[in-house]
Amino acid sequence: xxxxxxxxxxxxxxxxxxxxxxxxxxxxxxxxxxxxxxxxxxxxxxxxxxxxxxxxxxxxxxxxxxxxxxxxxxxxxxxxxxxxxxxxxxxxxxxxxxxxxxxxxxxxxxxxxxxxxxxxxxxxxxxxxxxxxxxxxxxxxxxxxxxxxxxxxxxxxxxxxxxxxxxxxxxxxxxxxxxxxxxxxxxxxxxxxxxxxxxxxxxxxxxxxxxxxxxxxxxxxxxxxxxxxxxxxxxxxxxxxxxxxxxxxxxxxxxxxxxxxxxxxxxxxxxxxxxxxxxxxxxxxxxxxxxxxxxxxxxxxxxxxxxxxxxxxxxxxxxxxxxxxxxxxxxxxxxxxxxxxxxxxxxxxxxxxxxxxxxxxxxxxxxxxxxxxxxxxxxxxxxxxxxxxxxxxxxxxxxxxxxxxxxxxxxxxxxxxxxxxxxxxxxxxxxxxxxxxxxxxxxxxxxxxxxxxxxxxxxxxxxxxxxxxxxxxxxxxxxxxxxxxxxxxxxxxxxxxxxxxxxxxxxxxxxxxxxxxxxxxxxxxxxxxxxxxxxxxxxxxxxxxxxxxxxxxxxxxxxxxxxxxxxxxxxxxxxxxxxxxxxxxxxxxxxxxxxxxxxxxxxxxxxxxxxxxxxxxxxxxxxx
Amino acid sequence: xxxxxxxxxxxxxxxxxxxxxxxxxxxxxxxxxxxxxxxxxxxxxxxxxxxxxxxxxxxxxxxxxxxxxxxxxxxxxxxxxxxxxxxxxxxxxxxxxxxxxxxxxxxxxxxxxxxxxxxxxxxxxxxxxxxxx
Numbered sequence: 001x002x003x004x005x006x007x008x009x010x011x012x013x014x015x016x017x018x019x020x021x022x023x024x025x026x027x028x029x030x031x032x033x034x035x036x037x038x039x040x041x042x043x044x045x046x047x048x049x050x051x052x053x054x055x056x057x058x059x060x061x062x063x064x065x066x067x068x069x070x071x072x073x074x075x076x077x078x079x080x081x082x083x084x085x086x087x088x089x090x091x092x093x094x095x096x097x098x099x100x101x102x103x104x105x106x107x108x109x110x111x112x113x114x115x116x117x118x119x120x121x122x123x124x125x126x127x128x129x130x131x132x133x134x135x136x137x138x139x140x141x142x143x144x145x146x147x148x149x150x151x152x153x154x155x156x157x158x159x160x161x162x163x164x165x166x167x168x169x170x171x172x173x174x175x176x177x178x179x180x181x182x183x184x185x186x187x188x189x190x191x192x193x194x195x196x197x198x199x200x201x202x203x204x205x206x207x208x209x210x211x212x213x214x215x216x217x218x219x220x221x222x223x224x225x226x227x228x229x230x231x232x233x234x235x236x237x238x239x240x241x242x243x244x245x246x247x248x249x250x251x252x253x254x255x256x257x258x259x260x261x262x263x264x265x266x267x268x269x270x271x272x273x274x275x276x277x278x279x280x281x282x283x284x285x286x287x288x289x290x291x292x293x294x295x296x297x298x299x300x301x302x303x304x305x306x307x308x309x310x311x312x313x314x315x316x317x318x319x320x321x322x323x324x325x326x327x328x329x330x331x332x333x334x335x336x337x338x339x340x341x342x343x344x345x346x347x348x349x350x351x352x353x354x355x356x357x358x359x360x361x362x363x364x365x366x367x368x369x370x371x372x373x374x375x376x377x378x379x380x381x382x383x384x385x386x387x388x389x390x391x392x393x394x395x396x397x398x399x400x401x402x403x404x405x406x407x408x409x410x411x412x413x414x415x416x417x418x419x420x421x422x423x424x425x426x427x428x429x430x431x432x433x434x435x436x437x438x439x440x441x442x443x444x445x446x447x448x449x450x451x452x453x454x455x456x457x458x459x460x461x462x463x464x465x466x467x468x469x470x471x472x473x474x475x476x477x478x479x480x481x482x483x484x485x486x487x488x489x490x491x492x493x494x495x496x497x498x499x500x501x502x503x504x505x506x507x508x509x510x511x512x513x514x515x516x517x518x519x520x521x522x523x524x525x526x527x528x529x530x531x532x533x534x535x536x537x538x539x540x541x542x543x544x545x546x547x548x549x550x551x552x553x554x555x556x557x558x559x560x561x562x563x564x565x566x567x568x569x570x571x572x573x574x575x576x577x578x579x580x581x582x583x584x585x586x587x588x589x590x591x592x593x594x595x596x597x598x599x600x601x602x603x604x605x606x607x608x609x610x611x612x613x614x615x616x617x618x619x620x621x622x623x624x
Numbered sequence: 625x626x627x628x629x630x631x632x633x634x635x636x637x638x639x640x641x642x643x644x645x646x647x648x649x650x651x652x653x654x655x656x657x658x659x660x661x662x663x664x665x666x667x668x669x670x671x672x673x674x675x676x677x678x679x680x681x682x683x684x685x686x687x688x689x690x691x692x693x694x695x696x697x698x699x700x701x702x703x704x705x706x707x708x709x710x711x712x713x714x715x716x717x718x719x720x721x722x723x724x725x726x727x728x729x730x731x732x733x734x735x736x737x738x739x740x741x742x743x744x745x746x747x748x749x750x751x752x753x754x755x756x757x
Contacts, residue, residue, distance in 0.1 A: 442690055442715075445734040446643050452735060453645035523692045527644065597644040601666055601692075624693060 003149075010153045013041045018160065027168040031063035034136070034161060039065045042150060044140045046117075048072070049125075050085060051134040059085055062134065067115070075111065082107050088122035089132050094151050094158075096121045099143040112139065119144045123154040127166045136161065192268065195275070196225045196285045200243050203284060212268075212291045214261030225287065228258045230265065246274040246285055254289050267293045319420040325377050325405070325413045328354045340399065340422045342392030362387035362396060369401075376403040376416045385423065398424045443522065450526070451475070457589050467537070474499060474533035478525050489519040492568065496554050499532040503540050511545075515556035518568055521624050527597050528621065531606075534590035535572050535617060543615055544574035550614060551575045561622065568621045574614030594619075631746050633658035638674060638685035640700060641714070642666040642692045646736070650686065650714075653738040654745070667691055671700045675707065684748050685711035686732070686741070701729075710748050714741075 017037055024030055031049050039047040048064030057079050064072040079086055087106045088095040097120050100108045108117070119140040125133045136158050138146075146154075185193060185206055192212035195204035202225055205217035213220075213228055220227065226239035233239065233256060245252035251273045257265045270289025277283055313320040313334040319341070322332040330352025337345045341360055348356060354373060361369045365386035372384045381404045387396050403418035451472065458468040477498050481490040496513055500506045506513055520528055536545070544550030556570035591608060594617065598604035604621040637659045641647035647664035654661050662682060665671050668691065675682065685704055687697035697713070704711045712730040732744050 446646065448735040449646040449649070450643060453649040456649065523642075600644040600647065601642055 007149070010041050010149075013037045014153075014156065014160065017157070021160070021164040025168060025171055027165065027172070028063065030164060030168065032065070034157070035063050035065040038136065038138055038154070038157060041153065042138050042146075044138055046139040046141075048137050048139070049134060050137060052079065052089075052132055059134070066139075071111065077109050077111075080107070084108055084120070084122050085135050085137075088135055089124045092124060092126075094121055094123045094146075094154050096146045096151070098145055115139075116141045118142055119146075121146050121151070121154060123158045125158045125165065126162050127169075128163055133162065133165055191288055191290050192228075192270070193286075193288050194220075194225070196287065198282045198284055200225045200239070200285060212260075212266060212289075213258070219261075225285070230257050230259050233257075242272045243285060246272045247282065250274055254287065258289075265293075266291050267296045317421075320417070321420070322406070322415050322417040323352070323354070325416050328373075328377070330357075331415065340397070340420060341388060342390040360388050360391065362389055372401070372403060373416070376405050376418070377413055379405050379407075379413050381405070397422050398427050447475070447479075447526070470537060471530065471533060473502065474529055475526065477502065478529035481529075482522055482525055488522050490522075490525045492518040492520060492556055492570070495520070495525065495529050496532060496556075496570075499529065499536050500552075500554075503536055504545050510548075510551060512551075512553045513555075515554075515570070516558060518556065518558055518623070520568075520621075524602055524621065524624070527601050528619075531594045531598050531619065534593050535615070538590055538615065539574055543577050546577075550577040558623070561620070566623045568619075568623055570619045570621070572615065572617040572619070574611075574616070577614035579610070579613070630658050632742070632749065634660060635683040635749060636660045636662050636681065637745060638662040638671065638682050638709075638711075639664035640666075640668075640671045640685065640691070640697055641688040642690075642695075643688075646688075646734075650736065650741060653741055656738075657742050657745075659745070668695055668697070668699050671697075672703060675700070675703050675709075682707075682709045684745060685709060686745065687711055687713055689713050689715040710751060712744055712748050 017034060020033055021030055035047040035049055039045050044066070046064075046066030048067055049062045050059045051062040052058075053060055053076070056076075058076045059079055061067070061071050061073065061075040077083075084095065084097065084103075084106045097103045097108070099118055100113070100120065101118070108120070112120070117139040119142065121138050123136040123138075125136055127133050136154065138154065186208075188206075189208045189211040192209040193206040194202055194209040197203050202220045202223050205215070205220050209220075210216055215227075224239075225243075226234055229239045238256065242252045242254060251271050254268060254270045254272050256268065258268045260266055268289035269292045270287065273286045273288070275283040275286050313332070316334060317336055317339070318334075319336040320332070320334040321330060321337070323329065324331050330349055333345050333349050333352070335345060337343070337348065341348075343360070354370065358366050358370050369384065369386040372382045375382050381402075383400070383402050385398060385400045388399055389395070390397050399420050400423040401418050401420045403416060405413040406415040406417055408414040454471050455468055458464045458471065478490065478495065481494055481498060482488060484490075493513065493515060496515075497506055500511060500513070504511060539545040539550075539552060544552040551574070553573045553575075554570065555573075556568055559567060559569055561567050595606050595608055598606055598619060598621065602621055604619055606620075607616075607618045609616045632654070635658075637654055639647060639650050639654065639661055641650060641664050644666075647666070651661045651664050662674055662680075663671070665674060671687075682704075685700070687700055689697050691697060701711055701713075712732060714732040714734060714736060730744055730748055732740060
């Protein structure tokens with residue numbers, strides 16, 4: 001072939017290759033074509049491209065022509081120090097072996113010898129920046145020389161190949177990055193992601209947006225992004241506010257209820273971001289948001305539940321407390337603590353150890369109260385009562401506690417809790433009640449004894465039954481007055497009037513009653529009222545109350561006896577009575593009652609005198 | 625009414641009872657059984673004075689526990705214990721708040737009847753030798 005023809009043909013090869021490299025992005029195809037063109041151009045029919053696998057320290061037969069398909073794309077050989085390939089890369093320029101049989105600079109891989117290769121040229125391919133990509137290898141089965149023009153052709157060819165390979169590798173990396181990014185975005189179904197143009201019309205609607213909002217990309221393409229807003233937010237211009245903010249600030253929060261295709265609502269937490277090209281022109285908006293409706297509902301329910309508990313426990317007059325079973329620290333203490341324990345709730349909560357609480361408990365009850373707490377921690381329910389010394393006023397108060405363990409879902413005691421109430425008043429009133437019951441027993445048994453005694457003395461006498469009945473009624477009136485006053489005392493005036501009114505009309509000038517308010521105790525009342533009864537019945541039968549003529553004056557005052565003891569002095573004075581000495585002077589049972597019973601039981605002093613026109617009786621009764 | 629030949633004849637029994645009518649009834653019943661009643665008295669102070677009377681030995685005592693105004697008969701019981709005088713409690717209270725040595729004593733539930741009183745006093749004295757007159 002004449003030189004000119006060869007030159008033209010080789011220029012043609014370079015031009016064809018350049019064209020292919022421009023329009024194809026398929027690296028393998030380009031490399032295969034490169035080998036074919038080189039084999040043709042040099043008339044060997046054999047060429048191959050070896051790629052350096054840097055990580056493995058190997059060479060891969062990446063493409064080839066005139067070689068067995070079992071070799072191309074498959075064969076790998078170690079990058080040995082003494083190989084022709086290593087030598088060529090190190091040399092940085094084509095290395096020619098006219099006859100490998102005579103080669104003493106390097107070794108030739110065995111598979112090439114086996115294929116009958118005799119002559120070869122190794123042309124290194126460098127990527128822009130100087131990194132070696134591999135080698136272009138042209139082989140011949142006959143010994144041959146490679147002319148200078150051929151070498152220059154191969155160099156040119158390798159110099160073109162470098163940038164082409166680089167561009168394709170880069171494109172492939174970019175493509176895979178982009179692919180990865182797309183896959184990521186499309187699989188983020190929990191996130192609604194979409195793009196809108198500068199007029200906020202939807203342009204890209206990713207699968208996550210469809211999953212969250214329900215519309216397909218076809219349905220929303222070109223629609224205003226505001227269709228995802230609730231009518232009330234649209235009415236108040238929230239959609240415009242968001243894009244305006246993003247436009248001005250770069251990004252705007254998007255945290256609000258949105259609306260789905262089916263009209264239901266979804267709570268989104270996310271943002272709207274303005275997209276700008278490098279020169280700052282607004283390209284549109286990127287909206288990314290997460291559907292947090294379920295979480296929000298859960299939070300809302302939790303908040304409501306907490307609110308309910310708080311309202312309940314804060315309104316309760318009983319103290320409610322919760323401790324962590326592990327640390328035994330207080331987790332909750334209701335405000336009733338301040339009323340019941342009389343201390344600051346915050347102060348106790350801050351260092352809420354059991355010890356701190358135990359310090360408030362009465363020393364005698366402390367150990368028992370503590371042991372109860374630990375029984376609860378062991379899983380038991382307990383009720384106990386103990387005393388505390390209330391710090392606010394130093395008072396001893398009775399506390400009744402109902403304590404119980406709270407279990408986690410594995411059945412372990414996670415918390416311990418309890419209800420406490422101040423039962424001091426209840427305990428005191430129950431103790432009072434007990435005393436009252438005992439007193440009532442005592443009194444009623446005594447009363448029966450009194451009645452028995454009075455009966456035995458009265459019933460034998462003339463008219464005894466009527467007298468006995470009257471005495472019983474007097475006792476009954478006295479008891480009635482005691483319970484009526486409620487305080488277990490009765491007032492002298494009430495006793496006097498009660499007795500007189502049972503027999504006559506209490507009205508001056510016939511009957512005059514006056515005196516200050518004086519209270520007598522239960523034990524005084526019984527005997528005192530019986531004495532009054534005897535005086536009254538005596539007056540009715542023989543004295544001032546027998547007929548119209550007589551008058552009765554009952555007066556009393558409080559004074560002091562010679563020992564300084566406070567006493568009641570009551571004067572019973574009858575006047576205008578036509579005395580019938582034979583009847584009134586006898587010392588009847590009634591008079592005995594007046595004179596003896598009061599003296600005996602109440603240490604009273606009585607003077608009973610029959611004056612000229614009626615009875616005069618003075619009763620002086622020490623007051624308790 | 626007096627029973628000069630009965631087991632209680634001539635025995636000196638102290639009666640402490642704050643309620644006049646009951647004291648009066650007890651006195652009458654005991655006298656009927658031949659007892660020489662010491663008292664009755666309504667309170668601790670008078671009772672202690674009677675116990676302390678020189679040369680006058682008591683054979684026994686009937687004590688109301690609750691003497692009113694917060695006073696109880698335990699101080700009297702203690703004095704009687706010291707002197708080896710047997711006694712019994714007559715009480716209307718349900719709850720026994722007595723010290724153990726008092727709890728073992730014979731007792732009489734109020735309201736009393738004549739028969740109960742005489743029988744219990746007889747039992748009381750049966751456990752101890754009567755003094756000789």
